[in-house]
Amino acid sequence: xxxxxxxxxxxxxxxxxxxxxxxxxxxxxxxxxxxxxxxxxxxxxxxxxxxxxxxxxxxxxxxxxxxxxxxxxxxxxxxxxxxxxxxxxxxxxxxxxxxxxxxxxxxxxxxxxxxxxxxxxxxxxxxxxxxxxxxxxxxxxxxxxxxxxxxxxxxxxxxxxxxxxxxxxxxxxxxxxxxxxxxxxxxxxxxxxxxxxxxxxxxxxxxxxxxxxxxxxxxxxxxxxxxxxxxxxxxxxxxxxxxxxxxxxxxxxxxxxxxxxxxxxxxxxxxxxxxxxxxxxxxxxxxxxxxxxxxxxxxxxxxxxxxxxxxxxxxxxxxxxxxxxxxxxxxxxxxxxxxxxxxxxxxxxxxxxxxxxxxxxxxxxxxxxxxxxxxxx
Amino acid sequence: xxxxxxxxxxxxxxxxxxxxxxxxxxxxxxxxxxxxxxxxxxxxxxxxxxxxxxxxxxxxxxxxxxxxxxxxxxxxxxxxxxxxxxxxxxxxxxxxxxxxxxxxxxxxxxxxxxxxxxxxxxxxxxxxxxxxxxxxxxxxxxxxxxxxxxxxxxxxxxxxxxxxxxxxxxxxxxxxxxxxxxxxxxxxxxxxxxxxxxxxxxxxxxxxxxxxxxxxxxxxxxxxxxxxxxxxxxxxxxxxxxxxxxxxxxxxxxxxxxxxxxxxxxxxxxxxxxxxxxxxxxxxxxxxxxxxxxxxxxxxxxxxxxxxxxxxxxxxxxxxxxxxxxxxxxxxxxxxxxxxxxxxxxxxxxxxxxxxxxxxxxxxxxxxxxxxxxxxxxxxxxxxxxxxxxxxxxxxxxxx
Numbered sequence: 001x002x003x004x005x006x007x008x009x010x011x012x013x014x015x016x017x018x019x020x021x022x023x024x025x026x027x028x029x030x031x032x033x034x035x036x037x038x039x040x041x042x043x044x045x046x047x048x049x050x051x052x053x054x055x056x057x058x059x060x061x062x063x064x065x066x067x068x069x070x071x072x073x074x075x076x077x078x079x080x081x082x083x084x085x086x087x088x089x090x091x092x093x094x095x096x097x098x099x100x101x102x103x104x105x106x107x108x109x110x111x112x113x114x115x116x117x118x119x120x121x122x123x124x125x126x127x128x129x130x131x132x133x134x135x136x137x138x139x140x141x142x143x144x145x146x147x148x149x150x151x152x153x154x155x156x157x158x159x160x161x162x163x164x165x166x167x168x169x170x171x172x173x174x175x176x177x178x179x180x181x182x183x184x185x186x187x188x189x190x191x192x193x194x195x196x197x198x199x200x201x202x203x204x205x206x207x208x209x210x211x212x213x214x215x216x217x218x219x220x221x222x223x224x225x226x227x228x229x230x231x232x233x234x235x236x237x238x239x240x241x242x243x244x245x246x247x248x249x250x251x252x253x254x255x256x257x258x259x260x261x262x263x264x265x266x267x268x269x270x271x272x273x274x275x276x277x278x279x280x281x282x283x284x285x286x287x288x289x290x291x292x293x294x295x296x297x298x299x300x301x302x303x304x305x306x307x308x309x310x311x312x313x314x315x316x317x318x319x320x321x322x323x324x325x326x327x328x329x330x331x332x333x334x335x336x337x338x339x340x341x342x343x344x345x346x347x348x349x350x351x352x353x354x355x356x357x358x359x360x361x362x363x364x365x366x367x368x369x370x371x372x373x374x375x376x377x
Numbered sequence: 378x379x380x381x382x383x384x385x386x387x388x389x390x391x392x393x394x395x396x397x398x399x400x401x402x403x404x405x406x407x408x409x410x411x412x413x414x415x416x417x418x419x420x421x422x423x424x425x426x427x428x429x430x431x432x433x434x435x436x437x438x439x440x441x442x443x444x445x446x447x448x449x450x451x452x453x454x455x456x457x458x459x460x461x462x463x464x465x466x467x468x469x470x471x472x473x474x475x476x477x478x479x480x481x482x483x484x485x486x487x488x489x490x491x492x493x494x495x496x497x498x499x500x501x502x503x504x505x506x507x508x509x510x511x512x513x514x515x516x517x518x519x520x521x522x523x524x525x526x527x528x529x530x531x532x533x534x535x536x537x538x539x540x541x542x543x544x545x546x547x548x549x550x551x552x553x554x555x556x557x558x559x560x561x562x563x564x565x566x567x568x569x570x571x572x573x574x575x576x577x578x579x580x581x582x583x584x585x586x587x588x589x590x591x592x593x594x595x596x597x598x599x600x601x602x603x604x605x606x607x608x609x610x611x612x613x614x615x616x617x618x619x620x621x622x623x624x625x626x627x628x629x630x631x632x633x634x635x636x637x638x639x640x641x642x643x644x645x646x647x648x649x650x651x652x653x654x655x656x657x658x659x660x661x662x663x664x665x666x667x668x669x670x671x672x673x674x675x676x677x678x679x680x681x682x683x684x685x686x687x688x689x690x691x692x693x694x695x696x697x698x699x700x701x702x703x704x705x706x707x708x709x710x711x712x713x714x715x716x717x718x719x720x721x722x723x724x725x726x727x728x729x730x731x732x733x734x735x736x737x738x739x740x741x742x743x744x745x746x747x748x749x750x751x752x753x754x755x756x757x758x759x760x761x762x763x764x765x766x767x768x769x770x771x772x773x774x775x776x777x
Contacts, residue, residue, distance in 0.1 A: 001386075003680055260766065264766065264767070271774065272766075284695070284759035284760040284763070295674070295677065299380045316666045368662035368663065372662040376642060376658070
């Protein structure tokens with residue numbers, strides 16, 4: 001048993017921290033909130049140059065063959081820095097399923113361009129029904145000779161407006177059970193008849209509405225098997241949930257750091273407010289929340305890396321993260337007083353994003369039901 | 378990073394389980410929640426001693442097995458899961474007295490007491506807390522005065538866990554009232570049958586009649602050699618901080634919780650299994666989530682101790698203690714919600730083994746946030762030691 005990072009992982013962490021401290025200060029984060037793309041293509045190329053996109057892909061595709069745990073270390077840092085980037089969409093939501101379910105031809109076609117930063121990808125999964133179950137997918141794909149015709153609306157799709165490719169989950173068989181009639185299509189994002197609208201979100205995280213109006217997609221663009229896409233989608237939801245937890249560990253850590261710093265500096269009754277027992281108790285509870293999140297997240301990332309079953313652990317990590325991050329962001333705001341509610345203060349940059357993560361890739365009730373199922377079987 | 382157990386560790390866990398199942402089958406003990414601290418069973422303790430499992434962390438040079446703190450965690454995780462009666466040996470052997478003797482005891486004390494402890498022949502109570510004063514702020518009142526070849530102890534102690542069952546009392550007394558906190562007191566080994574010692578059990582609302590006690594010392598004469606000579610070094614304080622971290626505390630409630638899971642899987646209400654009720658599923662999930670987090674906190678301390686990390690300034694120990702206390706109470710509350718009116722009976726045989734003690738376990742859990750250190754103090758210490766926040770006792774004066 002060992003809760004420490006390897007030397008390589010410490011290196012990943014340090015390099016990322018140094019790079020992002022320099023290239024991604026909160027000033028940059030604010031600029032990207034107003035930016036149409038929401039990210040810097042130049043920074044994207046620098047990240048590719050650091051090997052970030054290739055971290056979890058095998059060497060034959062240009063990557064460095066790292067594990068999910070290595071990626072977890074990197075994601076904690078990108079979360080800590082609030083890195084505005086389609087990294088999560090490209091690597092976690094798209095690159096991982098292509099690696100897992102793609103044909104060799106597809107892997108050769110797409111993965112190197114992910115690794116070298118040439119192409120941006122995202123996953124178009126959720127719809128106006130706002131759920132993560134198979135039955136909620138209504139975007140239809142009907143066969144037409146060697147093609148499929150896709151119609152319907154996807155909602156809350158991250159970075160769709162800058163993507164080169166969309167992985168779209170569509171219903172190809174309406175007669176079968178919901179879990180047995182879904183297919184993943186890899187679609188050129190510039191295909192005609194796809195509409196994009198960037199939604200105004202609290203976290204300024206470039207979530208999009210994507211409309212498909214009889215979009216033609218070749219059969220060869222199916223990822224995995226026809227009608228058998230849901231199994232792969234469930235895996236992606238797990239990876240995304242854990243990856244999101246990693247980012248939020250970084251965000252929560254930063255909220256804790258800022259709050260403790262504030263508690264040491266803010267003076268009332270001739271003493272730092274951090275010397276009041278009430279404030280101390282709140283800060284210590286935040287520490288427990290952050291620590292619990294880090295341990296459960298890394299345990300799950302380790303299990304994924306080792307190929308161990310982890311359905312219950314994923315559910316526990318995300319459910320705890322949702323609850324703990326809410327306590328941390330609330331206490332963070334309370335202890336900062338009024339200034340923390342103002343846009344010109346940095347705290348809200350973190351708390352808005354922590355909040356958004358709670359409902360992404362499965363909310364608390366979704367995962368509590370899984371925990372109950374695993375416990376009571 | 379590795380969150381798994383080695384083959385040897387898994388083997389050890391299975392060995393412990395096999396032992397417990399065999400002893401339960403033989404009728405040596407009947408599982409009960411909180412039996413780790415309220416179950417006094419000399420036969421069981423002797424069996425554990427024969428396996429060499431008392432103080433498994435004790436270095437080999439003292440006759441112990443010198444095993445890791447992770448092994449210690451594994452041992453106790455199973456012991457409490459099975460609701461085994463550990464009260465006679467656990468308190469001193471794995472938490473407190475044994476460590477004190479190893480680090481601070483005289484050679485004679487080590488020679489005489491450690492082997493007895495390992496054989497399961499000792500049951501010890503730490504007499505520290507007093508009704509009025511405290512060692513924390515140097516207001517402890519019990520005194521020890523040297524008179525010839527004997528120390529004379531006078532005073533009153535309270536919350537002396539296990540005192541009515543113990544054959545050793547470790548008494549903290551003031552030997553130099555003018556000295557600063559670090560050198561003001563000493564610890565003494567006292568035979569409870571000594572003239573002048575009166576032990577008065579304090580029945581608890583949980584129904585346990587003599588788990589706690591008051592101990593009065595009226596001119597109790599104790600041989601000079603019973604003074605524990607050493608003082609805790611900074612190293613020892615750090616180490617003790619982790620031992621007193623209640624490594625097992627998260628696990629203390631396993632027995633009750635396992636019984637609750639079994640209960641909901643087989644009990645019906647209005648024709649439907651409780652395990653199918655969404656409200657109950659939600660409660661169960663919440664506890665399972667918090668349990669896993671606590672378990673990770675527990676093993677983190679064990680792994681850190683094995684690696685020799687500095688735990689004193691990390692806040693991790695305080696977080697574990699505080700978290701574990703609140704968790705135990707959360708489980709107890711949840712169990713009571715699930716068992717309904719039967720939670721009023723003491724015991725409730727209708728609920729089946731272990732769970733029949735739900736009411737007692739709920740009330741006993743009230744002590745979880747008070748044992749050793751009240752939880753308010755723990756959170757503040759986590760903030761001060763782990764986050765570097767200034768002391769609340771004597772905060773530096775600041776000007777705007």
